[in-house]
Amino acid sequence: MGQRYCRSADRLQFFTFTKTAEMERAERTIDRVEQARAGQYASNELSQAKQKLQAANSALLEKDTVSADRYAIEATLDAELAQARAKLAQANSVNDEMKNNISILQQEMLRRTKGIQQ
Numbered sequence: 001m002g003q004r005y006c007r008s009a010d011r012l013q014f015f016t017f018t019k020t021a022e023m024e025r026a027e028r029t030i031d032r033v034e035q036a037r038a039g040q041y042a043s044n045e046l047s048q049a050k051q052k053l054q055a056a057n058s059a060l061l062e063k064d065t066v067s068a069d070r071y072a073i074e075a076t077l078d079a080e081l082a083q084a085r086a087k088l089a090q091a092n093s094v095n096d097e098m099k100n101n102i103s104i105l106q107q108e109m110l111r112r113t114k115g116i117q118q
Helices: 021-035 043-061 065-117
Strands: 002-008 011-017
Touching (some): 021 043, 043 065
């Protein structure tokens, strides 16, 4: 829930802005992606997600819930993209490691086969 104070005619007014469901979803998605450490593999996408969530918060303060929801949806999608790219990078890393291990095993088999033949 966002809060804003406004001084008008020597009276302090208090306004409360409730986040939309899309904004809450975006926050949860970004938090989940950050906890998965996706930022180390997809920092640009995660940064874009955070910027769009901030834009959603700004739109909400201007009482523009349509724009707030649109930015929040984009933030969620950017965070999900960051997570997908991070998973891809991790899978590629595991794949490269396995290829390296296979190569080492093949070299060892060739070395042993040559030793037996001599």
